[in-house]
Amino acid sequence: MNVSHDFGVWVSALLTLFVFSFLYRDNPLYKFAEHLFVGVSAGYYMVLNFWTVIVTNLWDPLVTMVTKHQAPFSASLGDYRIWLVVPGIFGIMMFARLLGRVGWLSRWPLAVIIGVYAGLKTTGFAQGDLVAQVQASLQPLLTGHWGSSINNILFMLGIISSLLFFFYSREHKGVLGVTSRLGVGFLMVSFGAGYGYTVMSRISLLIGRFQFLIHDWLGLR
Amino acid sequence: MGWLASLQKLDRRWIFALMGALVMIPLLFPIGLKLTVSRPVQMFVDAIDRIPDGSTVLMSCDYDPASRPELVPMTQTALRQLWDKGCKVVVTVLWPGGSGIVDQTLRGVAAEPPYRGKKYGSDWVNLGYKAGNESVMVLMGQGITGAFPADYTGHSTSDYQALPIMKNVRDYSSFPLLVNISAGYPGTKEWVQQVNSRFHLPMVSGCTAVSTPEYYPYLQSGQLRGLLGGMAGAAEYELARHEHRGPATRGMDAQSLAHVFVAFCIVLGNLAQRQRGGGGGA
Numbered sequence: 001m002n003v004s005h006d007f008g009v010w011v012s013a014l015l016t017l018f019v020f021s022f023l024y025r026d027n028p029l030y031k032f033a034e035h036l037f038v039g040v041s042a043g044y045y046m047v048l049n050f051w052t053v054i055v056t057n058l059w060d061p062l063v064t065m066v067t068k069h070q071a072p073f074s075a076s077l078g079d080y081r082i083w084l085v086v087p088g089i090f091g092i093m094m095f096a097r098l099l100g101r102v103g104w105l106s107r108w109p110l111a112v113i114i115g116v117y118a119g120l121k122t123t124g125f126a127q128g129d130l131v132a133q134v135q136a137s138l139q140p141l142l143t144g145h146w147g148s149s150i151n152n153i154l155f156m157l158g159i160i161s162s163l164l165f166f167f168y169s170r171e172h173k174g175v176l177g178v179t180s181r182l183g184v185g186f187l188m189v190s191f192g193a194g195y196g197y198t199v200m201s202r203i204s205l206l207i208g209r210f211q212f213l214i215h216d217w218l219g220l221r
Numbered sequence: 222m223g224w225l226a227s228l229q230k231l232d233r234r235w236i237f238a239l240m241g242a243l244v245m246i247p248l249l250f251p252i253g254l255k256l257t258v259s260r261p262v263q264m265f266v267d268a269i270d271r272i273p274d275g276s277t278v279l280m281s282c283d284y285d286p287a288s289r290p291e292l293v294p295m296t297q298t299a300l301r302q303l304w305d306k307g308c309k310v311v312v313t314v315l316w317p318g319g320s321g322i323v324d325q326t327l328r329g330v331a332a333e334p335p336y337r338g339k340k341y342g343s344d345w346v347n348l349g350y351k352a353g354n355e356s357v358m359v360l361m362g363q364g365i366t367g368a369f370p371a372d373y374t375g376h377s378t379s380d381y382q383a384l385p386i387m388k389n390v391r392d393y394s395s396f397p398l399l400v401n402i403s404a405g406y407p408g409t410k411e412w413v414q415q416v417n418s419r420f421h422l423p424m425v426s427g428c429t430a431v432s433t434p435e436y437y438p439y440l441q442s443g444q445l446r447g448l449l450g451g452m453a454g455a456a457e458y459e460l461a462r463h464e465h466r467g468p469a470t471r472g473m474d475a476q477s478l479a480h481v482f483v484a485f486c487i488v489l490g491n492l493a494q495r496q497r498g499g500g501g502g503a
Binding site: 023024041044045048049052053056057060061116117120121124125127128129132133135136190193194196197198199200201202203204205206207208210211214220 | 234237240241244245248249287289290291317318320349350351352355356359370371410411413414415417418419429430431433434438441442443444450451452453468471472475476479480483
């Protein structure tokens with residue numbers, strides 16, 4: 001046993017134990033760790049975004065332009081830094097929400113953000129998910145190899161029956177009823193796989209913390 | 222079957238204690254349960270093996286410390302595999318909490334004896350965190366230096382003396398492969414939608430177990446060339462790379478026992494519910 005002499009490791013280990021103490025019952029030590037985490041995270045993200053976004057992308061290029069007397073719009077050099085003023089102003093307008101009467105100004109930058117993201121998401125989904133996935137779903141049922149043929153037939157049955165389960169314009173009776181029940185079976189299998197993977201993820205977190213306590217803190221190998 | 226009825230009143234803290242013991246004991250006294258390399262993991266290994274030696278590869282590490290046990294082992298093994306091929310690695314981070322842990326992980330591998338000759342700026346560069354999610358991905362398609370004017374240490378990405386690796390990096394066409402290590406949003410799904418589909422950059426993904434089922438369709442469709450799912454994927458990757466007793470492999474005994482325990486609890490809970498007369502319905 002070779003207990004760590006690192007102050008940071010001790011702080012981390014004690015905070016881990018404080019959080020684990022919630023499993024017994026809610027207590028002040030857990031509350032302390034929780035509040036500390038929220039406060040530190042908020043502060044960290046603010047500082048990180050200030051230095052990696054505002055300073056790097058907005059402040060530095062504009063200051064360089066002014067102090068070094070560089071051209072604000074050198075399209076031939078691929079330099080469009082004067083345009084940075086526009087998102088800069090939009091960023092300031094976001095804070096108009098705090099000013100009551102001119103709060104409506106914050107809707108403009110929000111509209112731009114929503115518009116840009118809607119465009120990116122829609123085209124991304126259409127290209128990456130819709131077209132590519134539909135294309136990949138068109139599998140030959142008979143491949144000449146019994147293993148892959150069974151696999152493809154099951155795959156096709158799964159897709160069709162699962163899709164029909166979500167067809168609500170007719171009562172699920174007769175052929176539609178049987179097919180949709182088959183679809184429920186496929187969906188249950190996928191939920192089961194999802195649950196298994198979720199358990200794995202959560203257990204991994206526990207293992208990670210225990211590995212930290214055993215190896216890094218207590219020095220047990 | 223009175224004991225089944227008594228389970229209904231069992232204090233849940235006994236379950237927590239048992240789970241804790243089942244995870245702790247194999248970490249202290251490893252059992253060495255057998256692992257095999259699954260097809261998606263082998264595809265991941267093969268995809269990296271197929272790129273030309275000495276290529277410059279883009280690696281996006283989109284996670285934060287919460288996913289450390291699952292994703293850090295993958296990052297380490299992937300970096301080792303790339304460096305073993307003489308590849309240069311350009312690393313980006315799209316999660317605000319990730320830049321520190323990613324830098325620590327990269328420097329940890331660079332400090333290992335076989336890789337001590339790898340020079341920062343020449344063999345690898347950490348471009349750090351950039352806010353913007355999908356918009357950063359699209360912006361990188363127009364130019365990596367435009368999206369990341371400076372690296373994690375503050376060097377300008379246009380300063381080829383400090384960062385010679387950036388001399389040959391323009392946009393996605395500069396890379397033969399994207400290695401994405403992803404904990405969620407933004408991550409693999411967004412890289413597939415915004416980059417793989419638009420810029421046709423081949424990619425492989427290592428992700429948290431919870432997001433693995435969502436990405437399997439991308440593997441089946443060929444949009445992903447390989448997939449590592451959670452700690453099990455990381456452990457199989459270590460096995461495929463002959464990294465015996467790696468951090469993920471060491472956790473797999475505990476992982477397996479915990480899963481058996483969860484399955485056992487589910488069966489027991491259903492039996493107790495049935496005896497009580499409930500059908501398990503709403």
